Amino acid sequence: KQEVTQIPAALSVPEGENLVLNCSFTDSAIYNLQWFRQDPGKGLTSLLLIQSSQREQTSGRLNASLDKSSGRSTLYIAASQPGDSATYLCAVLGSGGSEKLVFGKGMKLTVNP
Amino acid sequence: GAVVSQHPSWVICKSGTSVKIECRSLDFQATTMFWYRQFPKQSLMLMATSNEGSKATYEQGVEKDKFLINHASLTLSTLTVTSAHPEDSSFYICSASGGPSSYNEQFFGPGTRLTVL
Numbered sequence: 001k002q003e004v005t006q007i008p009a010a011l012s013v014p015e016g017e018n019l020v021l022n023c024s025f026t027d028s029a030i031y032n033l034q035w036f037r038q039d040p041g042k043g044l045t046s047l048l049l050i051q052s053s054q055r056e057q058t059s060g061r062l063n064a065s066l067d068k069s070s071g072r073s074t075l076y077i078a079a080s081q082p083g084d085s086a087t088y089l090c091a092v093l094g095s096g097g098s099e100k101l102v103f104g105k106g107m108k109l110t111v112n113p
Numbered sequence: 114g115a116v117v118s119q120h121p122s123w124v125i126c127k128s129g130t131s132v133k134i135e136c137r138s139l140d141f142q143a144t145t146m147f148w149y150r151q152f153p154k155q156s157l158m159l160m161a162t163s164n165e166g167s168k169a170t171y172e173q174g175v176e177k178d179k180f181l182i183n184h185a186s187l188t189l190s191t192l193t194v195t196s197a198h199p200e201d202s203s204f205y206i207c208s209a210s211g212g213p214s215s216y217n218e219q220f221f222g223p224g225t226r227l228t229v230l
Contacts, residue, residue, distance in 0.1 A: 031217060043119075043206055043223040044157075089156065093217055101147075101208075101219060105156040 002027045006090055006104035014112050015082060021075040021107055023090030028068050031095040035064050035075045038087045038106070047088075048075070052095065080111045116140055117209050119222035126197055127230055134192045134225045136207030142187035143209035147219060148180075151204040163190055187211075197229040 003026045013019060023033070032051050036044040048057045048064040050073070056065040063076040077084060087108045091101040116139040126132050136146060145164050149157040161177075163169040163184035171177045179201075181193040190209075194201050204226055208219040 034218070036221075041204075041224075041226065044208075044221040046218070046220070049218055100159055100162070101157075103156040 002030075002092060002094060002102045004090055004092055004102050004104035006088075006107045008107060009105065010108040010110075012110040012112065013080060015080060017080050017111075019077040019080050019109070021077070021088050021090075021109070023073040023075070023104055025071045025073075025092050025102075027094070028071050029095045030068065031093040033064075033066055033073050033090065033092045034101070035062075035073075036089040036091065038089060040087075044089065080109075082111045082113050085109055085111050115218075115220045117143075117207065117220045117222040119205075119207055119225050121225060122223060123226040123228075125228045125230065128198050129196055131193055131195045132197055132227060134194075134205055134207075134227075136190045136192070136209070136222055138188045138209045138211075138220070141209075142211060143190075144187065144211035145209070146184055146190040147208045147210075148182060148190075148192050149206045149208070151206060151224075157206060160192075194227065197227070199229045202227055202229045 005024045034049045035047045038044050050057050050066040061078040066073045087106045089106045090104045118137045120135045148160045151157050159172050160175045161169045161171045161182050163182050165184050165187050169182035184190040204224050206224040208221045210219045
């Protein structure tokens with residue numbers, strides 16, 4: 001059974017710092033991995049999707065990497081801003097034909113001005 | 114593209130009543146829709162997967178007679194919480210796949226906050 005872990009559960013940093021968010025998963029047989037952002041009381045916003053054959057994806061100040069063999073992904077946020085404050089969720093899609101996304105519990109990020 | 118809406122965004126109901134939540138894919142045909150539940154400060158828990166025109170597949174521990182799912186068209190799925198009780202209070206989020214992305218990407222709705230008094 002796939003398990004996704006995000007550590008730490010929360011992080012508070014001053015504005016301007018470069019951040020690394022970690023995600024690990026137990027079963028390397030994945031189809032893709034997604035990073036999402038969730039604001040309080042809101043739905044999920046997809047940030048980046050990495051296919052199993054890819055090693056990284058970039059969008060603006062965000063860069064996500066994937067090391068499938070070691071079961072790890074990182075989300076790098078450059079020059080953090082208060083508007084980046086949110087909960088960040090990592091999710092993996094299994095490659096066994098199932099379309100079920102397995103989510104981590106998320107990491108609550110607070111960027112202080 | 115790939116916008117998913119949910120209605121209502123929030124609902125308050127009395128215990129024992131039924132509540133229907135709609136999930137729509139606005140600009141693509143969703144071959145599969147998913148319903149999740151999220152408790153405070155917890156991650157999303159998949160409740161069921163539905164394909165257009167067929168019965169939903171429920172996850173273990175989810176009562177199919179209590180959470181009725183209908184996927185009548187390629188753009189609409191509904192979740193009906195029957196005989197709701199306070200413990201059903203939660204944030205319900207739907208997602209849809211089959212959109213412009215070819216990577217089995219799921220696009221999420223904004224969620225519905227259900228409060229049962």
